[in-house]
Amino acid sequence: MLQSTIPVPDNIPAPVAAVAPYLVIALLVSQLGVANRKLEKTSKALNAAKRNVEDEKTASRTARRTAENARRHQEESERAAAEAADALQRAEEARLATERRWLAGVRPECRPSQEDIAQMKARYHYSPGFLHLAVIGSSGSGKSSFINAVRGLSNNDPIAAPTGTVETTTTVTRYTDPRPTSPGRIL
Numbered sequence: 001m002l003q004s005t006i007p008v009p010d011n012i013p014a015p016v017a018a019v020a021p022y023l024v025i026a027l028l029v030s031q032l033g034v035a036n037r038k039l040e041k042t043s044k045a046l047n048a049a050k051r052n053v054e055d056e057k058t059a060s061r062t063a064r065r066t067a068e069n070a071r072r073h074q075e076e077s078e079r080a081a082a083e084a085a086d087a088l089q090r091a092e093e094a095r096l097a098t099e100r101r102w103l104a105g106v107r108p109e110c111r112p113s114q115e116d117i118a119q120m121k122a123r124y125h126y127s128p129g130f131l132h133l134a135v136i137g138s139s140g141s142g143k144s145s146f147i148n149a150v151r152g153l154s155n156n157d158p159i160a161a162p163t164g165t166v167e168t169t170t171t172v173t174r175y176t177d178p179r180p181t182s183p184g185r186i187l
Contacts, residue, residue: 124172139167151178 112120126132133150135143144161153160161175162168 125174134172140165144169147175151175153178 120126124132133147135146137143144163145155148155148157148160148163151160155163159178161173
């Protein structure tokens with residue numbers, strides 16, 4: 001049997017006094033249960049608060065990384081925009097310099113020697129007293145059609161210079177004047 005060290009007042013009847021230690025123990029056990037439940041709730045709340053703090057730390061780190069990435073991207077974009085603006089300015093300056101040289105009548109940097117001129121005349125069968133005409137231009141711009149018109153031919157004539165929308169004449173070609181009254185002049 002349990003011996004009580006708890007003092008029981010003298011005016012309490014003996015049957016009650018006999019169970020009083022058990023009642024005190026029951027009360028203490030009950031209070032201990034309430035305290036344990038409160039402790040458990042507090043522990044759960046503490047764990048939830050710890051998880052919230054960790055979640056907030058993680059969110060804070062993520063936000064810092066996102067902000068750092070955004071700052072880095074902005075700097076890169078600003079740097080690329082500045083480089084593009086510089087390149088545009090350099091291109092505009094180069095264009096203006098080229099236009100100034102064209103307008104000023106820039107002369108060729110090298111002039112052909114008399115030997116070069118003689119070689120070219122031999123290569124293209126130059127003959128004094130004949131009209132020698134050179135026509136240059138972009139592909140499909142009508143160079144051969146122009147030659148045919150000067151010769152008095154249509155583009156469909158069998159002896160006409162070949163024509164088309166792509167480059168059809170890729171080498172220097174001699175065309176004679178087909179008119180019978182012409183003294184054999186070569187174009």
